[in-house]
Amino acid sequence: MSPILSNAAKVLFALLLLAPMPALAKTFPIPADDPIATISLPEKWEPEPYEEGVEATSPDGSVYVAIEMVRANDVGSTAEEGVKFFAKQGVEIDEKSLKTQDIKINGLPAFDMTMDGTDKNGPTEVGMTLVGTNAEGKFLMIYYWGSEEGQKANLPDLKTIADSLQATK
Numbered sequence: 343m344s345p346i347l348s349n350a351a352k353v354l355f356a357l358l359l360l361a362p363m364p365a366l367a368k369t370f371p372i373p374a375d376d377p378i379a380t381i382s383l384p385e386k387w388e389p390e391p392y393e394e395g396v397e398a399t400s401p402d403g404s405v406y407v408a409i410e411m412v413r414a415n416d417v418g419s420t421a422e423e424g425v426k427f428f429a430k431q432g433v434e435i436d437e438k439s440l441k442t443q444d445i446k447i448n449g450l451p452a453f454d455m456t457m458d459g460t461d462k463n464g465p466t467e468v469g470m471t472l473v474g475t476n477a478e479g480k481f482l483m484i485y486y487w488g489s490e491e492g493q494k495a496n497l498p499d500l501k502t503i504a505d506s507l508q509a510t511k
Contacts, residue, residue, distance in 0.1 A: 366384065366385045367382040367383060367385060367502070367506070368382065368383060368385055368389060369382045369506070370382070370389065370395075370396040370409075371510070372395050372396065372410065372411050373393065373394045373411045374391060374393075377510050378411055378475045378476070378477040378480050378509065378510060379473075379482055379507060379508060379510055380507075380508050380510060381396065381409050381503065381506050381507050381508075382502070382503065382506035383396060383407075383503055384499050384503075387399060387400055387401065387407075394410040394411050394412075395409050395410025395411060396409055396410075397409075400488070400492065400496045400499065402492065402496070404463075404488050404489050404491065404495065404496065405486065405487070405488030405492045405493055405496050405500070406485075406486065406487055406488060407484065407485065407486045407500075408427075408484070408485040408486075409482055409483070409484050410482070410483055410485075411481070411482060412480070412481050412483045413480055413481075414472065414479070415479070420472055420481070420483065421455060421470065423483075424483065424485060427485055428459070428468060428485070428487070431461075431487075433460070433466065433468060433487055434459055434460045434461075435457050435458075435459045435468055436457055436458045436459060437457065439457045440455060440456075441455070441456050441457070442454065442455050445471075447471065447473055447484075447507055448505055448508065450473050450474055450475065450507065450509055451474040452471050452472060452473040452474065453471065454469065454470075455469065455470045455471070455472075456468065457469070459487060461487060463489065464489075465489070466488060466489055467488060467489070467490055468486075468487040469484075469485070469487065470483060470485055470486075471483070471484040473507065475509045476509045476510075477509075482507070
């Protein structure tokens, strides 16, 4: 009479149980009512949708991201709104530390602005990235801040989030 599971099957089963589980993610339309893009955020970040977008915090609490649709005619006015957003979140920005660059996120043109700042936990890196979409006059704004160590620790998730961004219109 043969055993229910062979030794090889038992070893394979044990390895499967010990293997890391893939990070589960949820995809969000931005904005929910008339999406111009979608983005996926890891469920372990406990993403919360709001009227124009979605926000989440890394499980260790060291990195915050929000992605929302903005209407913009120029980068300057959008940046001013972003500074107000951070102020409401309790993040102080050193505007003299501003660094900018043109980048691409998942093939979409983007303008990235990074600054030094402080939040309730101390020094933080602050960023706003305006991402072009296929919808005229509508952009995505990615707001983020976190400690340098937190960003390094969460880099795989942050890359996965950026790689998931897709324009829908």
